[in-house]
Amino acid sequence: MSSQTVAAEAVQAVEPGAVGRSPGQLMWRRFRRDRVGVISACVVLFFFAVGLLAPVISWLYGKDPYTRYGQLESGLLNEYGYPVKPNGGIDGEFWFGLEPGTGRDVFMELVYGIRTSLFIALAVTVLATLTAIVLGIAAGYLGGRWDAFISRLIDLLMAFPQQLFFVAFLPIIATLFVDPRQETPTHVKVVSVIIVLWALGWMTLGRILRGATLSLREREFVEAAKVSGASPWRIIRKELLPNVVSPILVQATYMLPSFVTTAAALSFLGVGLTEPTPDWGRMFATAAEVYRSDITYMFFPGVSMVIFVVAFNLLGDSIRDAFDPRTVR
Numbered sequence: 001m002s003s004q005t006v007a008a009e010a011v012q013a014v015e016p017g018a019v020g021r022s023p024g025q026l027m028w029r030r031f032r033r034d035r036v037g038v039i040s041a042c043v044v045l046f047f048f049a050v051g052l053l054a055p056v057i058s059w060l061y062g063k064d065p066y067t068r069y070g071q072l073e074s075g076l077l078n079e080y081g082y083p084v085k086p087n088g089g090i091d092g093e094f095w096f097g098l099e100p101g102t103g104r105d106v107f108m109e110l111v112y113g114i115r116t117s118l119f120i121a122l123a124v125t126v127l128a129t130l131t132a133i134v135l136g137i138a139a140g141y142l143g144g145r146w147d148a149f150i151s152r153l154i155d156l157l158m159a160f161p162q163q164l165f166f167v168a169f170l171p172i173i174a175t176l177f178v179d180p181r182q183e184t185p186t187h188v189k190v191v192s193v194i195i196v197l198w199a200l201g202w203m204t205l206g207r208i209l210r211g212a213t214l215s216l217r218e219r220e221f222v223e224a225a226k227v228s229g230a231s232p233w234r235i236i237r238k239e240l241l242p243n244v245v246s247p248i249l250v251q252a253t254y255m256l257p258s259f260v261t262t263a264a265a266l267s268f269l270g271v272g273l274t275e276p277t278p279d280w281g282r283m284f285a286t287a288a289e290v291y292r293s294d295i296t297y298m299f300f301p302g303v304s305m306v307i308f309v310v311a312f313n314l315l316g317d318s319i320r321d322a323f324d325p326r327t328v329r
Contacts, residue, residue: 030322037318043311047304051115058112061095063105065112065278069094070103077103080293088296096300100290110300112278114308120190121259124197129252131198132205137236137244139206140213151210154203162200166262170196170271186277193272197259205251212244246323253316257309264305280305 031037050057058064070077075084081101083089088097088106096106139150173192216222217240225235260280266272267281274282280301287298 027322031318034318034321036314037322040311040315040318043307044315047114047308047311048118050111051118054111054115058108061108063094063108065104065108066276067105068103069105070098082290082293088294090296097296099286100294100297101286106297106300109278109283110304113280113283113301114304116190116273116278117260117263117280120193120197120263121256123194124201124259124263125252125256127194127198128202128255129205129248131202132209133241133244133248135202136206136209137213137240140210141217141232141236141240147210150206154207154210157200158203160200163265165200166196166266167269167271170266186273189273189277193263193266197262201255201259205248205255208247208251209244212247213240216240216243246320250316250320250323253312253319257312261305261309 063069070081070083076089076098077100078084083098083100085091085097088100090097094105094107096110098104099106099109135150135153139147170192173195222235222239225239230238263272264279264281264284267274267279268285268288270285272281273279283301284298287301291298
């Protein structure tokens, strides 16, 4: 009896009307009934659409995140660099107002900041997930020296104080690509952030997959595949990997918003992306400097960050419940 048959029978025992459906269809059926999950998925897709269509939005809106409109047009900023109009300069021309000091359009900064943050977080999530799959499943299935080496590597990396590691090693990683006496290009900063977050971002999922693989490798369908002469690679690809899709998807939905906030924190501390690159974290850093005189500027990046993180976490909970037929809502 295959693993998918066992899973399908378990679901059928819990859910009426599940006969004749594949595990993927059952998962989708449960997810569609979860209103919170569907709404969260729509919110998440909206943020990704904004990031993907940022150039189109800029063209339709008629502005970009780099032009200093406060310097090109008189009367927009006062002598202290703050918007003259109330509420941070919000009007029909500048929907979210102007950035204090530079006069840049806040709406376009936020749109391109979302694009930058999501690109970094998505790249790190993909790399971390692939690393965790390879090392976690290899440790659990191969065992022996491989398991001991990978497990000790995970323990070592998890012992690092992550925030201090991020702050300390980002400049070091950047110097591997450019001369430290020269100004670091934006693409080098982005690559450095991705590498540092990836280096310490895969261990939790790797440990989860190792434990799941340890419990699966003694199951009957794996033993049957071994007896039939299947190679280790085929067993991992055909028997083990399909049975750990659930923890992979669930953990990935928790990892991505975590990487978004971590990358924003690095920019806030001044070691991530810096001026003039639009970024969520850089907007928070500017807001922390001007909030006494312009509290409006902090509102838009703060609210958007909270909505995105909450929606992604709720989506992760809904995916976990959809995969687990024993969950009672």
